[in-house]
Amino acid sequence: MSVRRSIIYIGLTFSLASLAFSFGSWITQRQMRDQLAANDARLTALRDEMARSILEMRGGIPLASGTKGDGAGDVVAAAGDAQSAIVDEIKRQLQSEMGLFPVRLLRDRKESFVELNAYDNFGKTNYGTAGYLGGGYFITVKHGVIALDEPSDGQEARRITGIKIRYKGKDLTARVVDSGNATVEVHPGDWAIIKVNQELDLPALRIDTGYGYDFAEPIFRLGNDYSKGIILSTGYIGQRTSNGLVTCLTDGHPGVSGGGVLNQDGSLVGIPIGRMQGDYRFSFILPLRPEMFRKVPGLTQVEEPVAATVG
Secondary structure, three states, rough: OOHHHHHHHHHHHHHHHHHHHHHHHHHHHHHHHHHHHHHHHHHHHHHHHHHHHHHHHOOOOOEEOOEEEEOOOOOOOOOOOOOOHHHHHHHHHHHHHHHHOOOHHHHHHHOOEEEEEEEEOOOOEEEEEEEEEEOOOEEHHHHHHHHOOOOOOOOOOEEEEEEOOOOOOOOEEEEEEEEEEOOOOOOOOOOEEEEEEEEEHHHEEEEEEEOOOOOOOOEEEEEEHOOOEEEEEEEEEEEEEEOEEEEEOOOOOOOOOOOOOOOOOOOEEEEEEEEOOOOOEEEEEEEEHHHHHHOEEEEEEEOOOOOOOOO
């Protein structure tokens, strides 16, 4: 009887242990589900808040400002306002979302962008960014390589006298081979193609002209931020403007004009061309169009756009 009793006790102990383990696993899984649901709800609330912020800004007429850099340097105060807290929180969420984007892919895409400097007849230097397309061709903004300033008071018109890209510590001369029809900065035609004659060991960007720019979709921006080298920034898609540009919640610091806007597949889908005047946290993106690459030979990775755009 003692042996049978021992077996019964062991069986009961094992059953109770199994039951306790199952109950504990169920509790843990339920807590995880609740946490995930809470995180999803929190992120949705943040995106809704971002949407309201963008709509409030669009309640008036948003004034655009270019993001080419001044050679003299540009200092912006780091102090924020009441709205900056929501922006910081969204950025923290984006940092966690970046885990979905392979670090190696980001590193490879970073190597596709170079620092750009343009010199004018007044001895002034402006800095920006250019993205490599292959064969010595780069895409950038028109206002970074062609003077759009109108002469005034009988003064001499501003002209760009030289364009240089920074490649492996050396400055290479570039020339404009094509451009859009922009006569002012932050315009649907504010794009240009430049070329260098040297052979370059740079990875060519993959182009996607059919990207939908869905609201609140995460994107990645690479640019020559404050002329301190190519720096990554993350952001969210906002809304399309009446002239075919797209607003984005990401830093629009001087020097990022002509840089790259990448989707989560790592494809180039647009270029940053400006920011909302008075607010460096909201940028304007120029979506890519097939016409931008009409003079880039051998570019076979361009996709047809989903819908026609303006400009």
